[in-house]
């Protein structure tokens with residue numbers, strides 16, 4: 001099948017592109033390379049260097065008539081979204097509308113990468129279900145939620161085919177500590193340099209860490225299944241940032257590098273963990289890489 005991956009040169013997108021090519025799909029990437037790296041794309045994959053919010057995105061999708069569009073291009077930083085909500089809205093809301101219009105014209109399925117950020121703060125350590133209240137704190141969560149709403153409505157307006165995947169905290173090979181890089185990538189970079197690990201807040205905030213290869217599998221499953229559905233993609237396991245730091249040090253054999261505690265970041269939720277029961281019943285998807293295994297593989301790949 002011909003497929004398009006927006007954000008295809010990014011952390012998750014490039015991993016997905018490799019998997020799609022491996023499965024024999026004719027894969028095309030759209031990316032403005034603001035955070036992505038064209039060097040991550042396999043040979044032979046065509047890259048359209050575009051702002052996803054530009055009208056050309058709709059035109060290219062319409063012209064190329066892919067069977068599916070995986071839409072990952074986005075402004076992904078919570079802090080950046082607070083600094084520049086208009087830019088966040090342009091990428092995440094207008095960008096999604098451009099993709100959506102292209103999918104309507106081409107008759108393509110849309111697989112949308114959303115985030116646990118749409119839920120905002122949850123009470124206690126409750127598992128978040130797809131039906132849990134949506135109380136996004138930052139423009140990032142709000143723009144992703146708004147994009148989701150457009151996608152859902154488009155099903156009513158035009159009968160388009162879509163699956164929305166809401167990811168927990170993704171980690172794995174290819175993630176960088178650049179910008180507001182994931183905490184795992186930030187810890188790995190500090191361990192490599194023998195520096196103390198930097199933690200925002202008291203470190204007792206907890207997250208649901210899901211491996212990028214499990215995210216890729218969920219996207220592949222959505223090619224065939226999950227029409228008109230929204231599914232959380234997480235492990236259901238909450239790990240505190242302090243515990244993650246201990247684990248990274250232990251598995252790397254670095255010994256204790258010490259900690260630097262910095263003020264907590266505006267909008268950092270206390271606990272986030274996702275129930276993926278729906279993904280299991282609808283997509284046949286389950287997380288397959290436990291955190292310690294994923295971290296060991298990452299550390300192994302770093303040749304410390």
Ligand code: NAD
Pocket residue numbers: 006007008009010011012013030031032033034035036037050051052053071072073074075076091095113114115116166167168169170171182
């Ligand atoms: P990333 O920054 O590595 O990838 C995003 C890609 O989109 C980059 O290559 C960037 O250059 C490109 N991009 C950004 N703005 C663009 C624009 N306006 N036009 C065209 N291209 C643009 O981030 P990622 O972690 O790979 O995230 C991919 C998707 O997954 C995003 O939609 C993100 O919201 C979602 N997500 C990620 C996580 C996570 O923990 N990494 C969690 C939940 C959801």
